[in-house]
Amino acid sequence: MTRQLTYETAIALDKQDSLASFREEFYLQDNQIYLDGNSLGLLSKRAEKTLHTLIDSWKTLGIDGWTEGNYPWFYLSESLGDKMAQLVGAFEDEVIVTGSTTTNLHQLVATFYKPAGKRTKILADELNFPSDIYALQSQIQQKGFDYQEHLVQVKSADGHTLKEEDIIEAMTDEIALILLPSVLYRSGQILDMKRLTEEARQRGIVIGFDLCHSIGSIPHELSEWGVDFAFWCTYKHLNGGPGSVGSLYVNRKHFGTAPGLAGWFSSKKEKQFDMEHTLTHAEDAGAFQMGTPHVLSLAPLIGSLELFHEAGIEQIRQKSLALTRFMKELMEQELKGEQFVFRNPDQDDRRGGHLYIEHPEAARICRALKDEGVIPDFRTPNGIRLAPVALYNSFEDVWNSVQILKRIMKEELYKKYENKRGVVA
Ligand SMILES: Cc1ncc(COP(=O)(O)O)c(C=O)c1O
């Protein structure tokens, strides 16, 4: 028998929550329940502080800020990479904080996509975020191929999830490189990265993952699994701020590989200011940087990553699972008879940090939610994404947001709006 969930259940869960105190670290707005940390995480006081520290180093040190002050800018991408490594299960020198998701994808595919003989194609899937697909199409064109033929996109049987068996079956001897998401941005499905990497390795295919929707929400073991490369953004679960600098990982077995897209920040640090016209690139993940780091967009990450180290990614994952489980069960209990369809896989080891629910009136339900103080995001044509985030959401938030949704449905408050999306969500 399923348990009857009440307000008291939520309060009891909050009482047992060992991460509850982290909520105080964030700027939460009064009368608002923010459930969109899977798209843009909230500002923490630590992140704000380190941003101010770096503005101050610019103010007081000028050019010397590159090598002096609390966080010398010249080494920030490397030092943040060391801290980030734990979140992806990598060695410190395998990770660098640089670029953006899309530019890092370009860099890594330009580096590791080496079509030769029969192996000329890239394997991806039909559910990935569009930017990745556009980037892959253009990388294929850069090599002089037609992407209609050279980009193989594994199909989804249900339009929401992928089957590892289908991906493995598509790993033919024509595939040179595989790129997949760790967690699907819509349905929140976690792909079995360990298994897929093993299968790719057996076939001699390079494999990489886009970790945008898993970083800071689930643990990874990239080095142990032998993943060749990965990249991710830092503005969702990592709360680095709009446009914060992304990150990439390259497995140690590829150290010494020249970057496909070089620039002077690809240099060995000690050689960079020799200003030679022959690049001596770094031997580690640092080689995949290109130009000057966006220092002010790195700054909030210094403070934000501290919080992840204090909380621990395993604890974050446990709370996140409990939050999404509670939210799903509560919606099933409270919204019986409504036309909501859950698209997340139900098992814990398959469910990422957000829920994805479909409803024919999704666009205007999202509008109504926002006006009632609950911040979701909408994904066209009829999807609502809800992310109760471990570091700043509570079980009480989940209770309250589901009650608000229940009222919106019962009183048909959504009918006041047009069923059309806004510009962003
Ligand atoms: C899975 C995935 N890939 C790529 C992107 C694009 O990232 P960016 O615009 O930071 O390059 C996003 C989100 O914007 C994403 O969710």
Ligand SMILES: Nc1ccccc1C(=O)C[C@H](N)C(=O)O
């Ligand atoms: N970078 C953005 C800029 C503006 C608005 C949204 C985004 C997102 O990140 C969307 C996200 N990737 C998604 O999974 O829908």
